[in-house]
């Protein structure tokens with residue numbers, strides 16, 4: 001069987017290593033046998049009831065526990081579970097050396113025992129996302145979103161019959177109708193509006209005290225990115241967008257999996273009077289470049305009152321939009 005995997009790796013041989021990685025990954029999704037073999041020697045990311053297993057570095061920062069399939073197999077034996085649980089692993093990617101990466105939720109097993117054997121701690125995703133580096137956090141968020149999708153997609157919404165997954169865990173099929181289900185993200189447009197001198201930030205009552213962010217809104221069925229953007233700005237703050245440009249995108253796992261499409265937009269300075277819909281936003285204000293630069297340079301301390309303006313953390317695409325705006329308007333963020 002290992003030859004099967006070698007062949008899969010070789011068949012993706014081409015000039016670019018990135019292309020060969022993408023083709024290798026795609027091959028694992030298409031072929032259950034090859035995927036099963038790849039699972040035997042994989043990089044494993046463990047979860048317990050959707051909380052990822054983290055280990056603390058000597059410097060006090062956090063990373064995911066470095067586990068291979070063999071470590072997980074001995075862990076399962078060690079805490080009294082049989083090896084079949086390994087088959088519940090879900091493919092999430094592969095390393096630069098074409099080693100498959102899988103995640104596995106061992107929520108049915110004793111958490112403390114697993115933490116003791118692995119020398120780590122299972123930490124709630126909302127916390128671990130910001131404890132991890134900006135390189136590791138997105139992969140852990142993707143893994144958790146896939147595990148959560150499997151845990152909530154066990155039955156066909158048309159027939160009520162059980163659904164069965166493929167080995168990679170990239171799809172589920174209804175056992176009676178044959179309908180194929182794929183994991184979904186909800187498209188969201190997030191937009192930093194500017195009138196040329198100032199930028200517009202809003203806050204919901206659920207935000208931490210003092211935090212303001214870019215405006216955001218889910219795409220309605222059938223809407224284009226453009227239509228969502230101009231609708232949400234009109235709905236939330238009563239302004240008409242003149243022009244906009246795309247910046248970047250991001251998977252955002254809170255509270256469910258959103259696909260954030262981040263844009264810059266401009267409104268005419270002559271028509272920048274806000275009319276905030278307080279059923280959507282607790283507040284929305286124009287902020288000067290000086291206020292935004294000050295907030296970027298002095299993130300809130302964990303003591304005392306929050307500053308007048310607190311911005312989203314660097315992991316959030318809103319932070320990128322705000323930083324881009326200050327740079328485009330000549331500010332220097334140290």
Ligand SMILES: NC(=O)C1=CN([C@@H]2O[C@H](COP(=O)(O)OP(=O)(O)OC[C@H]3O[C@@H](n4cnc5c(N)ncnc54)[C@H](OP(=O)(O)O)[C@@H]3O)[C@@H](O)[C@H]2O)C=CC1
Pocket residue numbers: 186188190213214215216217218219220250252254255256258260280312316317318319
């Ligand atoms: N990464 C980042 O930098 C940021 C991310 N975000 C994320 O963007 C997302 C959208 O922001 P938000 O301002 O709340 O969105 P909206 O302005 O669209 O308002 C939220 C409303 O959208 C409806 N809704 C909820 N879920 C969905 C869905 N899956 N599809 C369609 N409509 C839905 C609900 O309305 P109803 O109750 O009427 O059904 C909800 O009250 C949030 O998940 C938020 O976490 C927001 C800011 C920054």
Ligand SMILES: [Mg+2]
Pocket residue numbers: 215216217218236280
């Ligand atoms: Mg909104």
